[in-house]
Amino acid sequence: MKVLVTGARGQLGQDLCDQLHTRGAELVTPDRQQMDFLRPESIADTIQAASPDWVVNCAAYTRVDNAEAEPEAAFCINRDAARLVAQAASAVNAGMLHISTDFVFSGAHDQPYEETDATGPLSVYGRSKQEGELAVQEACPGSIIVRTSWLYGARGRNFVKTVLRLARERDELRIVSDQTGSPTWTRDLAAALWQLMQRRAAGVFHYSNGGQASWYEFACAIVEEARDLGFALKPGRITPIATREYPTPATRPAYSVLSREKIQSLLDQPIPDWRQSLRLMLEELQQCPDC
Template sequence: MTILVTGAKGQLGREAVLALQADGEAFISIGRDELDFSQPAQVAEAIADYSADWVINCAAYTQVDKAEEERELAFTVNRDAARAVAEGVKRSGGHLLHVSTDFIFGGEQSRPYKESDATNPLGVYGQSKLEGEQAIREVLPEALILRTAWVYGAHGHNFVKTILRLAAEREELRVVDDQIGAPSWTSDIVKAMRVLIKNEATGTYQFSNEGVASWYDFAMEIVAGAKRAGFPVVAETIRPIPTEDFPLPAKRPAYSVMSKVKIRGMLDYQIPHWRESLYRMLKQQSGSQA
């Protein structure tokens, strides 16, 4: 079996490539340099030509705030190129695993969102990802869509790496405490992907680590874990603030925790709590910096 990973230089794509490489799997990795997802007309043909058994589509426009200004580009990459990937997979007779996001939900609920719950994106990024899901379903109804949230890992830009940098520079941090979600470590996401692919799953699934947190909770644990792992930390105070005190161009859902009941039934192991996975990531990072 050959697996093609798109967006292979991003934080999730890179993690997928390293896992496949470590396990000796046959894979093809393509990044932005090899295939420009802002040019969807080229994408379908390229994907079909690779003729992979599975395509893991990690390629996406993920700059949530910048998407408010670059609306056309966000929809081109997240909707039109996603459709093109599905078209290419359909032509070659393979299978597709497409990565989506919790930002397709509006945050009105106070219980975890099920895969079947109504969507209500609050910004361009979420809307473009939702329309990407819909475009894929139109072309390839049996595609596997995996929604995840608050993604962090060793590669690329993410909240954990931002907090590590700020905690080494500032004595006080101010972090939003009224947005609730669930962090997801790239290593755990990729592990779940591999199980879904092995079982030739179809339809929509949702994955994050266990537990819930506010960004403030997450930041507190990052700093505490960083100290234990030996990172340089000068931050002594982390202050919780409301969203209105930290205005950004894109509106975020106040609550975007997703139900994992469906994917738990597929996995043959317990999903780790986000605190456990965060500390494992920090220990790995501290070791790589030693």
């Protein structure tokens, strides 16, 4: 099976490529020279030339705060390029798997969001991803769209690595405690994506690790687990703060836990709890000083 992965050098892309490689898939991983989402003409040509069985779209404009000042780039990459990728996948009869986000929701719920719940993004990034979902569905009705949340992996920039860096440098970390979601290890997500591809699923699915946490609880767990594994951190404290004490250009949903019921029924194994996966990721990070 030949799989073209966009964004293969991003944090999810790298773990997905490892997963696909282990499963024996032939990988096509165009870099920005070959396929730049800001140069639309490069998209169809690259997909047509590769003629893959699957296209997995992990590339995205992911700088949530910067997107407020750069809406054109965010929409170009997250909506318009996603549409072109789906059209090109359709044209070569490839399966299409597209990654989306919990930020398509407003956060007004207090129960996990189902796939059928109304969206209501609060930010440019969230709107660009929501419109990207619609564009992909229109261009390729049999596509799989997976919304996920609070991603982290050993490779790439993410909250876990930021907290570890700050905990090495500072005596106090001030972390938002009134936003709740589900942290998700990119390795677990990659394994779930592979299974969806195998089952030829179609439609929208939610995937995150099990359980939920605030950013504050997540930060406390990162520091506790890292200390337990012997990471050299300062003996500092973590202080919970309100979102209004840490203003950011983009508004984030206060609650963005995703219901995992639909996807769980298609997976071989129970979805791992977020804290268990965090521990495994930290163990991986320990073995990889360059990550």
